[in-house]
Amino acid sequence: EALGLAGGGKGGAAAEFDFKRFMRTESQLLLYKAQGLPADELSMENGVLILQSPQTPLIIDPASQAVRWLTTHLAESCHCTVETVNAADERFTNALELAVRFGKTLVVSEVEGVDPVLYPILRRDLMTAGPKHTVQIGEKQVDWQESFRLFLVTRDPELMLPPDAKSLVNEVNFAITRSGLEGQLLGLTIQHERPELEQEKSRLLQQEEASKMKLSELEDTLLRDLANSEGSLLENKALIDNLNQIKSSALEINQSLVDTRAVGESLDKQRNGYRPFASDGSKLFFLIRDLPAVNHMYQFSLSVFLRLYQKALFQNSGLSCDLQDKISALRYSMFQLVFYHVSRSVFKEDRLLFGLHMCQGLFAAKHFDKKEWELFMGRSVTVGEGKSRAPSWMDQDSLPAFRAFESTLPQVLSSMGTDSDADSWYRWMRSRDPELSLPGNLATKLTPFQHVLIVQTFRPDRTAAAIEVLVGKLLKLSSLTPPVATLEALLEEGTPSPMEAAGAGGGKDAMNRSASLGGAQQPILLITTPGADPSHELQVLAERKMGAERWFAVAMGGGQTDEALELLKRCAKEGSWLCLKNLHLVVSWVPALEKAFSALPELHPSFRLWLTSEPHDLFPVLLLSQSLKITYQAPPGIKKNLLKTYSLWTPEFLAGLPPVTAQVLFVLAWFHAVVQERRSYIPQGWCKFYEFSQADLRSACDIVVAQCRAQGGLPDWPTVYGLFENAIYGGRMDNDADIRILKTYLLAYFNNEMLGVDPKNPKAQSPAAKRTAQLFKGVLIPTTNAHTEYMQVIAKLPEADAPQHFSLPANADRLVQRNIAAKLV
Numbered sequence: 001e002a003l004g005l006a007g008g009g010k011g012g013a014a015a016e017f018d019f020k021r022f023m024r025t026e027s028q029l030l031l032y033k034a035q036g037l038p039a040d041e042l043s044m045e046n047g048v049l050i051l052q053s054p055q056t057p058l059i060i061d062p063a064s065q066a067v068r069w070l071t072t073h074l075a076e077s078c079h080c081t082v083e084t085v086n087a088a089d090e091r092f093t094n095a096l097e098l099a100v101r102f103g104k105t106l107v108v109s110e111v112e113g114v115d116p117v118l119y120p121i122l123r124r125d126l127m128t129a130g131p132k133h134t135v136q137i138g139e140k141q142v143d144w145q146e147s148f149r150l151f152l153v154t155r156d157p158e159l160m161l162p163p164d165a166k167s168l169v170n171e172v173n174f175a176i177t178r179s180g181l182e183g184q185l186l187g188l189t190i191q192h193e194r195p196e197l198e199q200e201k202s203r204l205l206q207q208e209e210a211s212k213m214k215l216s217e218l219e220d221t222l223l224r225d226l227a228n229s230e231g232s233l234l235e236n237k238a239l240i241d242n243l244n245q246i247k248s249s250a251l252e253i254n255q256s257l258v259d260t261r262a263v264g265e266s267l268d269k270q271r272n273g274y275r276p277f278a279s280d281g282s283k284l285f286f287l288i289r290d291l292p293a294v295n296h297m298y299q300f301s302l303s304v305f306l307r308l309y310q311k312a313l314f315q316n317s318g319l320s321c322d323l324q325d326k327i328s329a330l331r332y333s334m335f336q337l338v339f340y341h342v343s344r345s346v347f348k349e350d351r352l353l354f355g356l357h358m359c360q361g362l363f364a365a366k367h368f369d370k371k372e373w374e375l376f377m378g379r380s381v382t383v384g385e386g387k388s389r390a391p392s393w394m395d396q397d398s399l400p401a402f403r404a405f406e407s408t409l410p411q412v413l414s415s416m417g418t419d420s421d422a423d424s425w426y427r428w429m430r431s432r433d434p435e436l437s438l439p440g441n442l443a444t445k446l447t448p449f450q451h452v453l454i455v456q457t458f459r460p461d462r463t464a465a466a467i468e469v470l471v472g473k474l475l476k477l478s479s480l481t482p483p484v485a486t487l488e489a490l491l492e493e494g495t496p497s498p499m500e501a502a503g504a505g506g507g508k509d510a511m512n513r514s515a516s517l518g519g520a521q522q523p524i525l526l527i528t529t530p531g532a533d534p535s536h537e538l539q540v541l542a543e544r545k546m547g548a549e550r551w552f553a554v555a556m557g558g559g560q561t562d563e564a565l566e567l568l569k570r571c572a573k574e575g576s577w578l579c580l581k582n583l584h585l586v587v588s589w590v591p592a593l594e595k596a597f598s599a600l601p602e603l604h605p606s607f608r609l610w611l612t613s614e615p616h617d618l619f620p621v622l623l624l625s626q627s628l629k630i631t632y633q634a635p636p637g638i639k640k641n642l643l644k645t646y647s648l649w650t651p652e653f654l655a656g657l658p659p660v661t662a663q664v665l666f667v668l669a670w671f672h673a674v675v676q677e678r679r680s681y682i683p684q685g686w687c688k689f690y691e692f693s694q695a696d697l698r699s700a701c702d703i704v705v706a707q708c709r710a711q712g713g714l715p716d717w718p719t720v721y722g723l724f725e726n727a728i729y730g731g732r733m734d735n736d737a738d739i740r741i742l743k744t745y746l747l748a749y750f751n752n753e754m755l756g757v758d759p760k761n762p763k764a765q766s767p768a769a770k771r772t773a774q775l776f777k778g779v780l781i782p783t784t785n786a787h788t789e790y791m792q793v794i795a796k797l798p799e800a801d802a803p804q805h806f807s808l809p810a811n812a813d814r815l816v817q818r819n820i821a822a823k824l825v
Helices: 002-007 019-023 026-034 041-052 065-076 092-102 116-123 178-193 195-228 237-288 302-315 323-343 348-362 370-376 396-408 410-416 422-429 448-458 460-475 487-492 498-503 507-517 535-545 561-574 590-598 621-626 638-648 651-655 659-681 694-711 717-728 736-749 787-795 813-824
Strands: 056-060 082-086 105-109 126-129 132-137 140-144 149-154 169-173 524-528 551-555 577-581 608-613 628-632 761-765
Touching: 019 026, 019 041, 026 041, 026 195, 041 056, 041 065, 041 169, 041 178, 056 065, 065 082, 065 105, 065 149, 082 092, 092 105, 092 116, 092 132, 092 140, 116 132, 116 149, 178 195, 178 237, 178 302, 195 237, 237 302, 237 323, 237 348, 302 323, 323 348, 323 460, 348 460, 348 813, 370 396, 370 448, 396 410, 396 448, 410 448, 448 460, 460 813, 487 535, 535 551, 535 577, 535 694, 551 561, 561 577, 561 590, 561 608, 590 621, 638 659, 638 787, 651 787, 659 694, 659 736, 659 787, 659 813, 694 717, 717 736
Parallel strands: 056 149, 056 169, 082 105, 105 149, 524 608, 524 628, 551 577, 577 608
Antiparallel strands: 126 132, 132 140
């Protein structure tokens, strides 16, 4: 049979050769899967290679799935003593000596290369001393046991070995592939949606293997009877009866195999109904893998993606509909979860780029024609520049773009009716939001991306807005801005989903252990920008959750590395929180931190490791992909900015203040949002980028509260003006025009008229609806200290800001929008 499979003849058998089934039975492969080995072809073949290789395997395992399976398999199936040691551990050499001496199985994790002490073992440089063998480990001769086995494991997919070391190990790479991930995701989907299919498939595979083994036994019986037969075969009645019985049994078994394969094909057809969802998941993960080309800090691991994939499955568990509708619901649920998770981990200026990248990667065949994409990217070739029939209503600045559009998409241009319906196009051209509509019923005839191309050609200042509409439509997103994520909400996300925990193998107990230790095992990385400092917010959260005595923070950059490592070990053991700030200042030391964290023997369930860092191109990839990340910067837009502020100002905080103080704080929150958002309109807003931060808001809040208490009501406005203008906000400014603008805002917002207070009777307030002064048209300041009322006002604000919100002319954002679109392309 082996010769037939390998030889192949003219094509049939050779094409069907399956390495893993040649080396293992179906029962063994099913056991590997049950023990946690991913079920895709590559992972199964790698599993066979690990166990069968005569050389020491070097397992490249970025997702840590293989090492979990290996330790489970060795403990359960091989019944051997398994010891795991970190390559950077102080006891590594000692553990190696003991494993060799007593014939244990040693798994060495976090390998960064082949340690010189391993070379004699890898080369099998054994010395004979009488009946026993010894091997050199460091300066010692250690007795060699044949039962000793060594496995080297690394999470670094880019590990480079010198040629002499590479020849001594068998590299087994579990780096994920598109087809391999699709198989894994399909398995997860079937396990959740139709577990009976998976069980029936396993039963059929076992039944097929049993039938094949029985057929093999019949063949052996036949050969044995023929070999032991005496005399003429034709006169041996017992032999002939046995042959007939064997033939009858073989026919029944073969028919059973045919029936089993038919049922298996039917099951595979049902399984493949969910393949489009798994295929989109695989595409999406590799689209995320492209993000480091934009910013090195945008690294995401497979385990993070699997958690989001499983969350999409759980969110649609109770949905009862036909298969196509279920697949559609699952797909868009996954798109939204992944987009919002990744968006909060990237800077706000890159979110639109990520959304477009997602759409182009997922919907390329349906919505993104190759010629249209080349036109969008500015790579199309313009033909016949002298014959352009440019519409009269078009700006002359758009003539080069129009020529490219006319040359690339003449049919689309002819269907637009740019001359026959010139009045409608003129109104569209002068409209504030041309990305929302097209003249007549043209929008129903064109694809969403063709609409973007029209906007890009005639109104390039609205290209970014058109792309935002496109992304929202294709991914079914209400907004491209992720929900405001507080540090407390981020803290709750450290726990893996039950399905993810169960996927690692080990049943219910393992699931519970994984759920309780998940947060401790995942660092939380806050990616900051200059001027943004989450330290105070994090300290307040820690003191509320853990108490001041269980909160430790170290500002890196001044030789505190040893202190940080000691605190890491102590906090992990005691269950305290540790924050290491400004890691970008000690980026060369961060790999040592990652090794120390991964080498921690035991993590207390309450332990959390918080990290802060500005972007840095040399930040270690392993720690980035392992961490739960969020970018810490001012949220985009006044509404999101206010939501962020009022997530920090809790209902209890406002309830403890007089209503007038709560009103002044709302004015302060609005003022803070405006001065931050004006930075989007440089140089019209401010002449340069000023690093207004949460610390400024906190200081201003303290001043307002203190002044209100001291004055017994409204604060002393000149004092507020002076501190805000000369210290908190104006202290950063070095331009006279910007200082005048800041002073104008202070005088306009912080006054008695804004609060409806009569200067002659400070305790009397007019109703909000009758006040002449307002922060913005329609924005009424509540007259209470109830947190819910302020949140209701914020909820009514528009998602997108207009230049008028910042006292700028309506066309102020044209240059800004053009620059955003140019950067995007």
